[in-house]
Amino acid sequence: MTVSKTPALDLTKTVRGSAPADAGEGDAIKLGELSELLGYSLKRAQLKVFDDFIRCVAPLQLTPAQFSVLLLLERNPGRNQTEIANTLGILRPNFVSMLDGLESRELCVRMRSTNDRRSHVLMLTDKGRSILARAKKLVVSKHEARLNEVLGPENRVALLAMLDKIARDF
């Protein structure tokens, strides 16, 4: 049992540095308490993971956000823009140009709803389904494979569980 002390930040030293000269030449910069800041590690990890995702799925030219939209449209066909945008945490005004991009590539379509002629029913096109299927394969075979390499499968699951808990209960 590795007993790592719980208190993360250590507010002891006050560093009375009044010397106007340069720093300790040659040695590396110390992260210090920064390495215990969850937000810092979270952001750095997120950037890395997004970078890897973009690389893995580069042949299809899909960003993580676009991929998530296509996933939602496949699982929830016939929803309108507000519903899809809301579940992804995207504001409706910003979702418009996103859909413009996907629709101009003929990956999805907007159709006026017959029930409520204000809203647009969103649907994947065949091309959209095809691209999404290929994207999934790349994500599984490259992106998640790399992740399982680094973390190990069981750690990946545990990590996901903790992140979801944060996203929900925080």
Place this chain on the structure above:
Amino acid sequence: MTVSKTPALDLTKTVRGSAPADAGEGDAIKLGELSELLGYSLKRAQLKVFDDFIRCVAPLQLTPAQFSVLLLLERNPGRNQTEIANTLGILRPNFVSMLDGLESRELCVRMRSTNDRRSHVLMLTDKGRSILARAKKLVVSKHEARLNEVLGPENRVALLAMLDKIARDF
């Protein structure tokens, strides 16, 4: 032992949705494979954690990025802008306006180095040290306290370890 299957994405169904009508009325939108995408969970968790950080440290008006700069300056006095910016993953041009903000609030100072008159030696002011000390207390007592509530201390440590592994080995 909860045997959760390792393969995250499940590329089986093809959803032959050709109905131009609306979706399954009334029921909630299903996230589907999205909940298995690490990048998605990572980003949502990161946004939540940053939001909480900003709230907790609001009385001092410090963003996570500003806090991390002050932490680095305290631990590594006398470094120049390039060194600090690099270790934080901030591009030098963008670090200029960041320092402008901190310096205009008198939290740190730039002094021309006597060794190399191109570079600026960065140092915390007394006010900067004071604000940083108060910020640390808020982070520990509010931000990390909340995190330990949600995750539990040992999970927090495990989470940090995995995130750092991703940030390093990915």
Place this chain on the structure above:
DNA sequence: TATATTTGATATGTTGCATAACAATTATCG
């Protein structure tokens, strides 16, 4: 019917992040 709400859209602003270019200074090399 009159008023309020919802939906998609536009305009606009802010912020984070990236690149090119520049003057001043320093390092390198012929």
Place this chain on the structure above:
DNA sequence: CGATAATTGTTATGCAACATATCAAATATA
């Protein structure tokens, strides 16, 4: 030494993400 290259901080600029206000059309509600 002197010419050239590299470094440091800076400015300008562009792009993408994110946020707010506002609008017309359609619908809901009073």
